[in-house]
Amino acid sequence: MRRRGISKLKLVAIYIFLILFTAATLYPVVRVFSISLRPGNRLLSTSLRIIPDGATFEAYRRLFTETDFLRWMLNSLIVSLAVTLTGVIFASAAGYIFSKYRFIGKKVGLTALLTTQMFPATMLLLPMYIMISKLGLINSYLGLIVVYLATVLPFCIWQMKGYYDTIPDSLHEAAIIDGCSHFQAFYKVILPLAAPALVITALFSFMGSWSEYIVAAVILQDQSMFTLPLGLKMFQANMSTDWGLYAAGSVIVSIPVVVLFIILSKWLVSGLTLGSVKG
């Protein structure tokens, strides 16, 4: 069906544009998937076939049986889930305070949080390393979690604050008059309404730590504590790279993020406050 106001030519142009972008986005993913299925003797083949001749799951078998991949995955899960959980808790609470309460230092606090986002992560690497080192947290999950949290929290707090700003104050006030304490009003009334923002915050926190490499490479030294990106990098040696393992690992690494996106997608649709106040 042709939409009103859009000419056929424009529609074709839009579709071509979208197809090109989808192709550009999907190509690397398909390529990596294709490489992960190639038998060991055809890794450097230039064939464009998605399912290669003699396709095999050998790389996946080797990944799980001959390497520490499962261990790294567990490490990544521990770190990412810890960052996600604490990130969501801190950001949802701090964002609310910044959005709804008046206090001395509110503006300064918000600006300070924003300022931290202006420095590239690599620039902060050295001072962070020194701090973590002095705290004795080098080569520990906690050290990594602290750095990840410090990196994602400012953005997440701003994000949550922005969402809370759209929730009318009267909802909190109605809850207070109904008999809630400030905290009850927050978690019984406001927090459920902020679900879309919480989901984004959680995804951001999870993805930020799940795929992070540089900080992990600096802080973690013990191979048994490596997270997935560090582990994957180990397949890439100076003289030869095991592309099969590398590709299979990459596919597996991306699965949790994709699954998360699919599960949480319905929450990504905001507009839950519709109908609470005047239209």
Add this chain to the structure above:
Amino acid sequence: MAEVILKGVSKVYEGNVHAIKDISLEIADREFLVLVGPSGCGKSTLLRMIAGLEDITSGEIQIDGHTVNQLPPKDRDISMVFQNYALYPHMTVYDNMAFGLRIRHFPKDEIDNRVQEASRILGIEKLLSRKPKALSGGQRQRVALGRAIVRKPKVFLFDEPLSNLDAKLRVHMRTEIKKLHQRLKTTMIYVTHDQVEAMTMGDRIAVVKDGILQQHDTPMNLYNNPVNIFVAGFIGSPAMNFLEGKIEDKKVVFGGISMDIPPGVRTDGISDVIVGIRPEYFILNDVSPHFTAQIEVVEPMGNEIFVYFQLGKKSVVARIPADTKVRPGDALPLRINVGMVKLFDPESKVSLSC
């Protein structure tokens, strides 16, 4: 059942902004008091101070004999209906109404009884399983009322609850709230900027301007005996006409008209006055008219007609019977009901009536 007493209540915001200036007011048990005033006059702030949503800078607020200055809203035993309804969007109508009782750990049966009773009173029994987004404006307002009444509080506070409804529904809900007051017999404080709402709903009306309480009295007393030009002009629709006049030889002279000084007005040592004439104080009279008005605009309202004309150099409106045959350009002989005319001091804007 409770009386609410405000003693010298003030609110000063950052930057020395005085939102409420020394307001003292006693609201009797079971009274329906309307706080009315133009936007930004501080009436909502005052209501929020009674609710405990705003701190008070100085003064004292008592509810049912207890000073509540330091009490949080939940311990003041009040309910509030908000302008934007403030329904919890993620809860059903039933849960919205039950929420306050659950938080206060009421037994389940008691909660159910109260919600069912309130929904019966408000005619929303069939909406209990719906979410707020599936309700119309009027239905949402009823749910907001229901949420307030299930708690059976000592005092109901209404913050412009009808301003988001269309005109017809507003008139309907006005009556509903009034009926609710008669049924529940609870103290109600109602904030509005609409003087028609104030006149029709309030046992008493408190008029606020710039954070100062101008006058509080019954609707008819406010209408007939306003203490100053602001109250006189704010209450009544169309508004009272104001004309510059002089006192000469024990007569009021304005716009080429000379008439007796209205009874009960002190004019000793006063030469200039503001003459206040409500539209209905002009009476059609071709026997002994005060003046003949050249009609400029005619507004037939069905049950009456508003006619606009020049008196002196000011445009003035008069209310005349619906069956009057009048068209723009016509000349109407009008007499002024002298006994009802108000005189005000042009300097202090205060009424000169004793």
